[in-house]
Amino acid sequence: MKRLICYKAHPFTGGASIATLLFVVLGLALPSSAALGGTLDSVQADQSQMKANLSTRHAAAYTIYELQAPNQLTVREYVSSEGRVFGVAWQGPFFPDMQQILGDYFAAYRTGVEEFKRANAGRRPLNIQQPGLVAQTAGHMRAYAGRMYDPDLVPSGVDVTVIH
Amino acid sequence: MRGFWSAALLGALSLAIGCGGSGSASSASSGVAIIPTGTSIASGGTLNLSGTGPGGSAVTWAVSGPGTLIDGNGLAVNKTTPEYAVTYVAPPVSANTYAIVTATSTVGSSSSSYTPITILPPYAFGNIQPVTVNSGPSNQHFPNRAYTSVTVCSPGTITCRTIDGILVDTESVGLRVLASALPALAPLTDMQGNAIGECAQFVDQSYVWGTVSVADVRLNGELASPLSIQAIGDPRAGAVPADCKTGGAGIEEDTLDTLGANGILGVGLEPQDCGAACDPSAGGTPPSATYYSCAGGKCSPTFVPLSRQVAHPVVLFLTDNNGVELQLSPLTGAAPTVGGTLTFGIGTQINNQLVTGTVFPVDSDGNFTTNFAGQSLTASFLDSGLDGLFFPDATLPLCASPNSAFFCPDMLTQLSAVNIGANKTQSTIQFSVDNAGDLFNNYPSDAAFSMLAGPSGTGSCSGGKGACSFEWGLPFFYGRTVFVAINGQLPPIGINGQPPPMSTPNPPWWAYTTGFSK
Numbered sequence: 001m002k003r004l005i006c007y008k009a010h011p012f013t014g015g016a017s018i019a020t021l022l023f024v025v026l027g028l029a030l031p032s033s034a035a036l037g038g039t040l041d042s043v044q045a046d047q048s049q050m051k052a053n054l055s056t057r058h059a060a061a062y063t064i065y066e067l068q069a070p071n072q073l074t075v076r077e078y079v080s081s082e083g084r085v086f087g088v089a090w091q092g093p094f095f096p097d098m099q100q101i102l103g104d105y106f107a108a109y110r111t112g113v114e115e116f117k118r119a120n121a122g123r124r125p126l127n128i129q130q131p132g133l134v135a136q137t138a139g140h141m142r143a144y145a146g147r148m149y150d151p152d153l154v155p156s157g158v159d160v161t162v163i164h
Numbered sequence: 165m166r167g168f169w170s171a172a173l174l175g176a177l178s179l180a181i182g183c184g185g186s187g188s189a190s191s192a193s194s195g196v197a198i199i200p201t202g203t204s205i206a207s208g209g210t211l212n213l214s215g216t217g218p219g220g221s222a223v224t225w226a227v228s229g230p231g232t233l234i235d236g237n238g239l240a241v242n243k244t245t246p247e248y249a250v251t252y253v254a255p256p257v258s259a260n261t262y263a264i265v266t267a268t269s270t271v272g273s274s275s276s277s278y279t280p281i282t283i284l285p286p287y288a289f290g291n292i293q294p295v296t297v298n299s300g301p302s303n304q305h306f307p308n309r310a311y312t313s314v315t316v317c318s319p320g321t322i323t324c325r326t327i328d329g330i331l332v333d334t335e336s337v338g339l340r341v342l343a344s345a346l347p348a349l350a351p352l353t354d355m356q357g358n359a360i361g362e363c364a365q366f367v368d369q370s371y372v373w374g375t376v377s378v379a380d381v382r383l384n385g386e387l388a389s390p391l392s393i394q395a396i397g398d399p400r401a402g403a404v405p406a407d408c409k410t411g412g413a414g415i416e417e418d419t420l421d422t423l424g425a426n427g428i429l430g431v432g433l434e435p436q437d438c439g440a441a442c443d444p445s446a447g448g449t450p451p452s453a454t455y456y457s458c459a460g461g462k463c464s465p466t467f468v469p470l471s472r473q474v475a476h477p478v479v480l481f482l483t484d485n486n487g488v489e490l491q492l493s494p495l496t497g498a499a500p501t502v503g504g505t506l507t508f509g510i511g512t513q514i515n516n517q518l519v520t521g522t523v524f525p526v527d528s529d530g531n532f533t534t535n536f537a538g539q540s541l542t543a544s545f546l547d548s549g550l551d552g553l554f555f556p557d558a559t560l561p562l563c564a565s566p567n568s569a570f571f572c573p574d575m576l577t578q579l580s581a582v583n584i585g586a587n588k589t590q591s592t593i594q595f596s597v598d599n600a601g602d603l604f605n606n607y608p609s610d611a612a613f614s615m616l617a618g619p620s621g622t623g624s625c626s627g628g629k630g631a632c633s634f635e636w637g638l639p640f641f642y643g644r645t646v647f648v649a650i651n652g653q654l655p656p657i658g659i660n661g662q663p664p665p666m667s668t669p670n671p672p673w674w675a676y677t678t679g680f681s682k
Contacts, residue, residue, distance in 0.1 A: 070448060070449065071451055072451070073452075093441065093451065093454075094365055094454065095365050095369065095410040095413075095453065096410065097406075097410055097411035098410045098411045098412070098413035099413065102413075106411070106412075109413060110412065110413050113368075115565075115566040116368070116568070116569065117368065117370070117415055118566070119566040119567045119569070120307075120569060120570070120604070121305060121306045121424055122551040123366060123367070123368055123549055123550055124367070124368060124550055124551055124552060124554060124569045124618060124637070125367050125368065125550075125554050125618075125619075125620050125635065126367070126368055127562070127568045128568070129562065129565050129568045130565065136619075136620075136621050137368070138367065138543070138554075138621075138633045139543070139633065140335035140336070140367065140432075140545055140547055140635075141336040141365075141432065141437065142439075142530070143530065143531070144365070164632075
C-alpha cells in the first residue's frame with residue numbers, strides 16, 4: 001500500500017491563519033497561506049478590517065477561534081497555547097475552500113481524498129486516516145460538516161473529539 | 165425580479181422551440197392557460213380539458229401523439245375552430261404512452277400552452293415504480309445502490325428518453341442526469357441570456373457540475389412539467405468554478421463510471437435543492453457552490469428564484485405530491501440484487517397509506533436524534549444514497565487505510581440504536597456490522613450488503629453542534645418502507661371521505677415501518 005508523505009508544518013511560515021480564514025470566509029483572494037499547522041497573528045486587526053463575525057472560546061490548552069461568514073459557512077480554528085493551529089472544523093450548506101483552510105496540508109488531503117475514493121467505489125462520509133493528517137466529513141445536501149487535524153500537533157492531554 | 169425571470173423563461177423557451185419544442189407549459193408567460201396541467205389517464209379513457217387565451221378568449225386545440233380531441237357534441241375538434249373546452253380520448257394501450265395537447269390563442273400575437281398526458285395500461289397504478297439494488301449501469305462495482313428509471317422529454321414534445329440506472333437518494337433534492345443520456349433540452353437562462361450552471365456537492369468531497377435545464381419529467385404515470393433539472397456534464401455550463409471544486413480538492417463525478425449511475429433522483433425532505441438562500445429575496449451575495457450565471461465559458465454565482473430552482477419532482481405532480489415511500493425487500497447478508505418500489509404521495513391513494521409506524525419530525529437541517537452507545541446524535545438522518553450505516557463508534561476497528569470508510573470487526577457484531585420520534589417516542593433499531601473487507605472479498609459479485617457500516621466522526625457530540633450523526637444509509641432501508649414527507653406540502657388528509665389511518669404533523673418528517681406488503 002502506498003503511504004502518503006507526512007506534511008509537517010513549519011513554524012512561522014505563511015503568516016496569520018486567522019487572517020487567512022477571514023479572507024476565505026469573505027471569499028477574497030489571498031496568496032497561499034498556512035491555515036492548519038499555521039500560526040496565529042494579528043487577529044484583532046484582521047477582525048476589524050474584515051468585519052467578519054469572530055468569537056473566541058478558551059479552554060485549558062487551546063483557544064477556539066470561530067468565524068461566521070454571511071454565506072452560512074462557519075469555520076473553527078483550534079489554536080494551541082503555543083499559537084499553532086492543530087485542527088480546523090467547518091460546517092455549512094457547502095464545502096469551504098480546502099486549499100485555504102488546509103494550507104500546507106492541502107496536497108496530502110487531495111491525495112487522501114483520491115485514494116479514499118479509489119479504494120471503494122461509492123458514496124460515504126470521508127474518513128482519511130494518515131500519519132500527520134486526519135480528515136472527516138458528515139452530513140447531507142444543505143448541511144455538511146467536516147474537520148481536519150494533525151495528530152502530531154494536538155497538545156498533549158487534549159481529546160481530538162473537541163475538534164468539531 | 166419577477167419580470168427578470170419571466171424574460172429568462174421566455175429565453176429558455178425560445179431555445180426549446182429551436183430545439184424542436186412546440187410550446188410553453190407556462191400560462192403566465194404565454195397568456196394561454198390549460199387545466200389540468202400534466203396528468204395520466206387510463207387506457208381508452210377520456211380527459212376533459214379547458215383552456216383560455218388572452219382576455220378570456222377561446223383557443224384552438226391540437227394533439228401531438230396518439231389520441232383524438234372531441235367537442236361537447238362528441239364531434240372531432242376542428243383545428244381552426246376556437247373552443248373553451250375539449251375532451252381528449254386516449255387509445256387503448258398496453259404500455260405507458262405519451263401525448264401532448266396544445267392550446268393556441270386566436271387573438272393578438274400567437275401564443276400557446278401545452279399539457280402533457282401519460283396513458284397508462286389497464287389496471288395500472290401510476291404512482292408506483294420499481295427500484296432495484298444491483299451493480300448498476302457502470303463498469304465500476306458500487307455496493308448498496310437503489311436504482312430506478314425516469315422518462316425525460318423535451319418540453320411540450322413526445323421526444324422522450326427513458327433512462328434507467330438512476331440512483332434513488334433520500335438526502336438530496338431534484339433530478340440530476342448525465343447530459344449524454346438526455347434528450348435535447350434548453351438550459352435555463354437569465355435575463356442576459358446566460359445559461360444557468362449548477363454545482364452539487366456530496367459528503368465525500370465529490371461534486372457534479374452542469375447546466376440547469378428544463379424538461380417534462382415522467383415517473384410512471386406522474387408528470388412534473390416544466391421541471392428544472394441538472395444536466396450533469398453539460399458543456400454549455402463552461403468550466404467548473406473554483407468554489408465548486410472547493411479549492412481543487414473536489415472530485416468531479418460527471419461521467420457514468422465516476423458517478424456510478426446515469427443520474428440521481430433526489431427525493432428528500434425539501435421542495436427545492438437550495439431554497440430561500442438562493443432566491444433573489446435573500447439579498448447580499450449569492451451562495452457559493454450552487455447556482456451560476458455562465459457566459460463565455462466562465463461562471464459566477466447567481467440567485468435563482470424558488471420557482472426556477474432544481475425542484476423535487478414530486479411537488480410538481482398534480483396529485484400524490486406530498487411525499488414518497490421507498491420500500492426494499494428484506495435482506496440478511498449479501499445478495500446480487502434486491503427488489504423494491506418507489507411510491508409517490510403519502511395517504512393519497514390506497515397504495516400509499518401510512519398505517520403504523522413512528523413519525524420523525526426534523527430540525528431546520530432535516531435531522532432527528534439517534535441515541536447510540538451513550539451518545540445523543542442530534543444530526544441523524546435517513547440517506548438511501550449512502551452505501552452503509554455510518555456512525556461514531558470507539559470500539560469497532562477500522563479497515564486498513566485507504567479502506568478506512570468501513571469497519572472491519574473480527575466477528576459479526578450486533579448493535580442497537582434508538583431513534584427519537586415525535587413526542588419523544590422511541591424506535592429501537594437492531595443492526596449488525598460485518599467485516600467490510602471480508603464482505604467484498606467473499607461476495608465479489610454481490611451488490612447488496614445488509615451489514616456494511618463505517619465511521620462517521622467529526623468530533624464531540626456535546627451540545628449537538630457540529631456533526632453528531634448516525635447516517636442511516638441503504639442497509640437501513642432493507643425490509644422497511646421509509647416515508648419522506650416534503651416540507652411545505654400537506655400531511656395525509658384521508659381518501660374517500662375517510663380520515664387518514666394515522667394523525668401526522670405538517671411535513672417535513674420521516675416515518676418508517678417494517679414489512680414488505682406491496
